[in-house]
Amino acid sequence: MIQISNMCKIYEMGENSIYALNNVSLHIFKHEFVAIVGPSGSGKSTLMNMLGCLDVPTTGNYVLDGHEVSKLNDSQLAEIRNKKIGFIFQGFNLLKKLTAIENVELPLIYQGIGHKERHRRSVEALEMVGLGDRIYHTPNELSGGQQQRVAIARALVSDPPLILADEPTGNLDTKSGTEIMKTLHELHKKGNTIVLITHDNNIAAQAQRIIKIQDGMITEDKEAV
Amino acid sequence: MGFFQAYKMALKSISGNKVRSFLTMLGVIIGVGSVITAVAFAQGSTKSITDSIEGLGSNLISINITGRNSNRNITYDELKTFADGNSNDISMIAPVVNGSMTLKAGTKSRNSTVIGTSEEYEYIRSRHVQSGRFILSFDNDYKLKTAVIGTAVANDLFEGQNPVGQTLKINGQVFKVVGILQQIDGGQDSSSDDQVIIPVTVAQRLSKNSRISNFTVQAADADTVDTAMAKLNVYLTGIYGSTDAFTVTNQAQMLSTLNSITDTLMVVLGGIAAISLIVGGIGIMNIMLVSVTERTREIGIRKAIGAKRKNIMIQFLIEAVMITGIGGALGILIGLFCIRFIIGGFNITTPVYSPFWMMLSFGISLGVGVIFGMFPAYKAARLNPIEALRFE
Numbered sequence: 001m002i003q004i005s006n007m008c009k010i011y012e013m014g015e016n017s018i019y020a021l022n023n024v025s026l027h028i029f030k031h032e033f034v035a036i037v038g039p040s041g042s043g044k045s046t047l048m049n050m051l052g053c054l055d056v057p058t059t060g061n062y063v064l065d066g067h068e069v070s071k072l073n074d075s076q077l078a079e080i081r082n083k084k085i086g087f088i089f090q091g092f093n094l095l096k097k098l099t100a101i102e103n104v105e106l107p108l109i110y111q112g113i114g115h116k117e118r119h120r121r122s123v124e125a126l127e128m129v130g131l132g133d134r135i136y137h138t139p140n141e142l143s144g145g146q147q148q149r150v151a152i153a154r155a156l157v158s159d160p161p162l163i164l165a166d167e168p169t170g171n172l173d174t175k176s177g178t179e180i181m182k183t184l185h186e187l188h189k190k191g192n193t194i195v196l197i198t199h200d201n202n203i204a205a206q207a208q209r210i211i212k213i214q215d216g217m218i219t220e221d222k223e224a225v
Numbered sequence: 226m227g228f229f230q231a232y233k234m235a236l237k238s239i240s241g242n243k244v245r246s247f248l249t250m251l252g253v254i255i256g257v258g259s260v261i262t263a264v265a266f267a268q269g270s271t272k273s274i275t276d277s278i279e280g281l282g283s284n285l286i287s288i289n290i291t292g293r294n295s296n297r298n299i300t301y302d303e304l305k306t307f308a309d310g311n312s313n314d315i316s317m318i319a320p321v322v323n324g325s326m327t328l329k330a331g332t333k334s335r336n337s338t339v340i341g342t343s344e345e346y347e348y349i350r351s352r353h354v355q356s357g358r359f360i361l362s363f364d365n366d367y368k369l370k371t372a373v374i375g376t377a378v379a380n381d382l383f384e385g386q387n388p389v390g391q392t393l394k395i396n397g398q399v400f401k402v403v404g405i406l407q408q409i410d411g412g413q414d415s416s417s418d419d420q421v422i423i424p425v426t427v428a429q430r431l432s433k434n435s436r437i438s439n440f441t442v443q444a445a446d447a448d449t450v451d452t453a454m455a456k457l458n459v460y461l462t463g464i465y466g467s468t469d470a471f472t473v474t475n476q477a478q479m480l481s482t483l484n485s486i487t488d489t490l491m492v493v494l495g496g497i498a499a500i501s502l503i504v505g506g507i508g509i510m511n512i513m514l515v516s517v518t519e520r521t522r523e524i525g526i527r528k529a530i531g532a533k534r535k536n537i538m539i540q541f542l543i544e545a546v547m548i549t550g551i552g553g554a555l556g557i558l559i560g561l562f563c564i565r566f567i568i569g570g571f572n573i574t575t576p577v578y579s580p581f582w583m584m585l586s587f588g589i590s591l592g593v594g595v596i597f598g599m600f601p602a603y604k605a606a607r608l609n610p611i612e613a614l615r616f617e
Contacts, residue, residue, distance in 0.1 A: 049611055054610050054611050079531065081529060081530065082531020083531070087529050093522070093529070094526075095526060097238075106527065110532050
């Protein structure tokens with residue numbers, strides 16, 4: 001599903017070269033629930049940008065769902081992001097002026113899917129995360145947990161092979177956080193591949209497999225107990 | 226992503242910020258509105274002048290004596306003798322001395338054009354009387370203070386009375402009204418109806434200027450206009466020694482002079498329009514750039530979930546074009562309003578509604594949107610999604 005080999009990301013800072021990722025190799029299989037953990041500055045954000053096809057590595061290869069993405073151009077990357085990846089962000093990243101359903105519809109709009117099917121699939125996704133009765137609310141009218149569930153619905157709606165969650169509970173209180181984790185577990189049970197990025201060991205412990213990263217290198221890769 | 230979807234997005238974004246969108250449009254609104262008003266005004270005035278020149282008839286020749294570099298002064302009698310000697314080409318000639326003077330009758334007064342001329346003027350210019358008589362040769366011979374008045378003058382100064390036989394003061398001198406001119410167009414009084422015709426000999430005295438600088442000539446027929454003009458030119462050159470001292474023009478030349486003035490006017494108007502639309506366009510670019518910065522995060526989100534550069538570019542471009550398009554349409558409405566209620570309301574001239582200029586200025590405003598929306602849209606499309614997502 002995800003096959004990363006010898007990936008490096010180097011940032012040039014004046015005279016110095018900073019290795020944000022140093023020779024990282026990683027395999028993630030279909031239907032896995034993986035947590036990537038590491039303190040800030042460890043390179044986990046860079047790894048997440050690579051996994052999310054928001055950036056391309058300096059060297060190394062990245063095969064996502066059978067596509068070699070490390071050499072793609074901007075527009076091809078956008079298409080991969082659109083079809084293969086569902087993003088869930090720490091800050092929800094919903095468009096404030098749009099209603100819940102309009103937010104969820106966005107990935108489908110960029111796929112060029114017609115209005116009727118878009119609406120049907122978006123309602124379905126919102127019902128799946130338990131917001132079937134809130135589809136015409138704007139983000140400001142929803143609680144943090146509800147907003148994050150709208151974001152999850154948006155990530156789900158185009159049925160991507162990979163769901164990438166970057167600190168999904170970071171901005172939420174414990175109760176809402178627990179609910180979001182429950183939703184992610186349900187998605188995993190339904191067969192989605194989930195990669196969760198966090199600095200919180202308790203959250204990471206809920207995954208099947210934990211990958212620890214430090215100074216741009218993978219230091220530990222183990223099954224969760 | 227279809228264009229329809231992009232339109233919906235743009236409309237949402239414009240209506241979500243109504244005051245700002247309106248202020249952004251204002252440059253285009255004013256630009257388009259003023260162009261349409263100015264064009265209607267210019268074309269309206271041009272049309273009324275063209276109509277009055279065309280109404281003179283194609284046999285008409287006009288002589289203007291400037292007398293430059295010469296002390297010689299040609300008289301009406303000399304020209305008349307010359308015309309009589311060339312009666313195959315020239316059928317009639319009349320002097321024209323005109324000026325704006327104050328008219329008074331009883332307690333009422335007004336300023337009107339007073340024309341001093343001879344009896345031939347009636348036939349050359351087709352200015353016939355509806356009652357009374359025109360100026361006759363003995364009025365000139367005996368310098369009689371007689372006046373033929375236009376309908377506008379009659380209606381204003383002699384409201385409800387028959388003016389013929391009454392008296393009228395022109396610049397303080399007492400004149401006897403001997404006739405009323407026919408109305409030019411029937412219905413409304415035009416500027417040609419706001420005239421008083423008096424004997425030329427009297428007019429010369431009234432204006433304290435013995436020189437007659439204008440003559441109006443009728444060629445024998447349309448085919449002899451050129452011959453008549455040539456003969457007049459030769460004759461006048463013989464008298465003044467050079468062609469600088471006078472001009473001889475016919476109707477076609479007057480029209481072409483007018484056309485060149487109109488063309489210049491249109492170029493000036495076009496220039497003003499172009500400048501105001503460019504200024505409006507710069508305003509739009511400015512606001513769009515601010516809007517791109519403000520919406521950096523939105524752009525980042527859209528890119529993260531799969532918007533291509535092309536999608537973002539189209540979204541912002543359509544937004545800019547929509548702003549200028551709506552601005553252009555409002556500008557046309559405001560222009561029509563100004564034409565109807567300002568030009569029309571104050572009766573300055575009869576405006577000409579020009580669909581061509583309306584379409585053109587609307588088209589240009591769309592073009593302004595494309596041109597000035599391009600750079601902000603390009604900037605938005607080039608944003609790096611990672612940095613854009615981090616933007617607060």
